[in-house]
Amino acid sequence: MKQFAIIGLGNFGYYLATHLYEKGHDVLAIDKDPNLVQKIKDHVTHAVVADATDSKTMDSLSIHEMDASVVCIGTDLGASIHTTLILKDVGARQVYAKAITETHGRILRKVGAQEILFPEKDLAISLAERLHNPSLLDYLPFFEGYSIIELKPKESFLGKELKELDLINKYGVQVIAVKKVTSGKLFMIPTGKHVLKGDEVMILLGPNDGLDLLRQK
Secondary structure (H helix, E strand, O other), X not given: OOEEEEEOOOHHHHHHHHHHHHOXXXXXXXXXXXXXXXXXXXXXXXXXXXXXXXXXXXXXXXXXXXXXXXXXXXXXXXXXXXHHHHXXXXXXXXXXXXXXXXXXXXXXXXXXXXXXXXXXHHHHHHHHHHXXXXXXXXXXXXXXXXXXXXXXXXXXXXXXXXXXXXXXXXXXXXXXEEEEOOOOOEEEOOOOOOEOOOOEEEEEEEEHHHHHHHHHO
């Protein structure tokens, strides 16, 4: 079990906090709006009405003991930036912060956030990729120029061993896992002898141009 502080209980913060709690983690939910705190109090470990831009208040909540803190404040950019700075001042171990724009994200990183989240942007890109290619089951930006995707094997791939497909040499793409659609069972780092079946999907890591070529094949 890990400990997380979720700051800002709009839709993004609410679903993040409640899902982490459902997964068995200790979740501290923080917002200055009593109504939002009341709404979530039965679905997290602790829910507190507090001003996250007040350093004394945040220090009193033992934020430094948390495995990670997530700033989910969206529209109030000043509060978002100030809260991120306060978290670093009180010794937060790992700080994630939601950003609305690229500029907002750059500022958050400069004041101490280790990872910047663009939930609307990432969701929009993921949907656009799936609409662009219906055979694409899922899409996750990895780092610039690379992605992780789930892809149904082409008909011509079925019944063949991964080493026979030779995706790494043909496209620069690595099969990092194979997942059974029916059971959800995951085969991590499959060997070259793994034979692809009709009820499986490939989870691929590679450069975007190589993944595009493979999807168009």
